[in-house]
Amino acid sequence: MPYTALQKIRFDDVDGAGIVYYPHFFHLCHATFEDFFDEQAPYSYPDLIVNKRHGFPTVNIKSDFSAPLKYGDAVIVQMSVGKIGRTSVTLDFEVLRQNDDHCCFKAEITTVFMDLDTQKAVELPDELRSIFARIAKD
Numbered sequence: 001m002p003y004t005a006l007q008k009i010r011f012d013d014v015d016g017a018g019i020v021y022y023p024h025f026f027h028l029c030h031a032t033f034e035d036f037f038d039e040q041a042p043y044s045y046p047d048l049i050v051n052k053r054h055g056f057p058t059v060n061i062k063s064d065f066s067a068p069l070k071y072g073d074a075v076i077v078q079m080s081v082g083k084i085g086r087t088s089v090t091l092d093f094e095v096l097r098q099n100d101d102h103c104c105f106k107a108e109i110t111t112v113f114m115d116l117d118t119q120k121a122v123e124l125p126d127e128l129r130s131i132f133a134r135i136a137k138d
Contacts, residue, residue, distance in 0.1 A: 003135050005032040006098070009073040015121040019068035025105045029093045032077040040131045048115070056089065063107040067097070073096040081136040083111035087121040088112045089132050
């Protein structure tokens with residue numbers, strides 16, 4: 001079952017055309033990832049970055065935009081795990097407009113678990129592997 005977060009389209013998310021500027025879709029995905037991590041992991045995402053000095057930089061993105069979002073829209077962001085590797089996690093996102101459940105955006109984002117001091121990929125620890133497994137697609 002995917003992890004679900006409710007996000008709101010804010011004034012600074014839209015461009016001059018009055019629709020969400022495309023990089024902000026990726027921000028919605030990352031905000032959902034942080035919410036998931038904060039709620040499901042044994043420590044917060046800021047603690048992982050600042051104190052444990054590990055992170056999940058993005059190494060690949062595939063995305064499809066299918067409908068615009070505008071200021072004031074509420075969206076449901078669903079995140080599931082497509083693949084868990086030795087050092088990587090592939091996350092699948094769907095952004096749905098809340099009022100009609102229309103899927104406006106999909107992304108497949110691959111991240112690598114990295115030691116931020118050495119800038120090298122490291123093996124995903126079992127405690128994190130298990131939280132991702134909870135939302136893995138079967």
